[in-house]
Amino acid sequence: MIYARIAGTGSFLPGEPVSNDDLVARGIDTSNDWIVERTGIRTRHLAASDVTSSDLACEASRRAIAAAGLQPEDIDLVVVATSTPDCIFPSTAALLQAKLGIRNGAAAFDVQAVCTGFVYGLTIAEKFIRSGSHKRALVVGAEVFSRILDWSDRGTCVLFGDGAGAVVLEASDAPGILATALHADGSHHPILCVPGGVASGQVIGDPFLRMDGQAVFKFAVKVLGEVAHEVLADAGVQPETVDWLIPHQANIRIIQATAKRLGVPMDKVIATVDRHGNTSAASIPLALDLAVRDGRIRAGQRIIVEGVGGGFTWGAALLQF
Ligand code: ACO
Structure with a gap:
């Protein structure tokens, strides 16, 4: 029986933390007390305007691949969960694959399930591995949600941040998922x-x-x-x-x-x-x-x-x- 297990994890957050008071200073009609009391949020990270989801995904992926003791070329499936892709096409996964220098013909595609995207991606990758068709999958959640926020809508703009997280999922003799x-x-x-x-x-x-x-x-x-x-x-x-x-x-x-x-x-x-x-x-x-x-x-x-x-x-x- 082939199982799938997580062999390494990585993540990346852009820039310095932006506090609730920083948002107030930027002119948003809110307060630290309101945000903390209703949401628990104290800080978030916001990517610079030239930073894309695939940039964040690339840093997180490098860390996950290193934590798994692997090289990018060892990956044969790249799945990126995102609702803020770099462009309409190609997929952010294909762009990530290029940034990581994976030139082995690995499959690459995006998953769009918004905040459930990582769980969807992990589940899909697990099924690829358990079928025996693929051995090592990179599963990434990467977002620049700050790009799709209406910064004049205080009911939403204070809630979100940018970042990326990744895991390497690999075939295993013992159950991992x-x-x-x-x-x-x-x-x-x-x-x-x-x-x-x-x-x-x-x-x-x-x-x-x-x-x-x-x-x-x-x-x-x-x-x-x-x-x-x-x-x-x-x-x-x-x-x-x-x-x-x-x-x-x-x-x-x-x-x-x-x-x-x-x-x-x-x-x-x-x-x-x-x-x-x-x-x-x-x-x-x-x-x-x-x-x-x-x-x-x-x-x-x-x-x-x-x-x-x-x-x-x-x-x-x-x-x-
Ligand atoms: N700062 C200060 N006041 C605010 C802010 C803000 N950032 N946003 C709204 N208010 C005001 C409103 O204008 C309203 O004022 P009013 O009473 O004078 O009309 C008052 O606060 C209450 O507004 P509500 O929308 O009723 O506030 P609520 O207690 O529902 O809290 C919140 C809003 C935090 C969004 C809450 O409903 C929530 O957390 N919902 C879950 C949404 C969520 O987490 N979404 C994430 C995306 S979905 C996902 O990831 C699954």
Whole structure:
């Protein structure tokens, strides 16, 4: 039997942290107290205008590949989860492949599932590896969400940040991903979307992220609880035997409510939303890498990663690290 396991992690955040007070100083009608109380966010990173998702992905990927003890040429599948691609085409994955110097004919494609994108990408890559068709996949979440924010909409612009996280997933004799679940229900798209499209050489309609925050909050708490239970039941694993929960980092109150529903204490939850804000598809691999590098996550531990995002999409994976 072929399994897939995470062999290395990496992440990258652009520039210096931008505090809530920095946003106030930039003219946004908000306050540190409001943002911290409603979201838990204290800082986020914002990429310079000439930095793209593939730039951030490249730095995170180099670190993940090095952590796995590999060279870029060892990768035979590149999957990038992003809602902020460098361009309409080619895919950000193909551009990343070129930046990494992978010239071995590896497959490369993007996944668009917004904040669930990394869980989607991980699940897809796992199936490629378990089929025997590929041996080492680079799975990346990379975003420059600051590009699709309406900086005059204080209800959304304070919530997001830019960054990238990556893992190398490789074939293994022992189980590394114990269970996965992916879902979507496109009927909920009006509560979180970037409605604009491209036609006749220009963006038609609204190019910025629009959100009904309270509706998103309720939906997120419900499905994050359900999908975590789903992967636990699928693997026959009890919640109390899980070492770490890594939910999508949108809002500390969503994270706390999800942990409570699962009966997981907050000291078993990896939370980075205070420092990173919501980095969409990058949030889970960023949090995973941080906790691996600071020594909290160790070999042999069980981890749930789970996400929810526009679409709506949601999903989870139970990992044996
Ligand atoms: N600073 C100060 N005041 C603000 C700000 C701000 N940045 N934003 C909104 N307000 C004001 C509003 O204008 C409103 O004022 P009013 O009462 O005078 O009309 C008041 O604060 C309350 O606004 P609400 O939208 O009702 O605030 P709420 O308590 O719902 O908090 C929030 C808003 C933080 C967005 C919350 O709904 C939330 O976290 N929702 C989840 C959304 C989320 O995390 N999305 C991420 C993307 S989705 C994903 O990743 C899955």
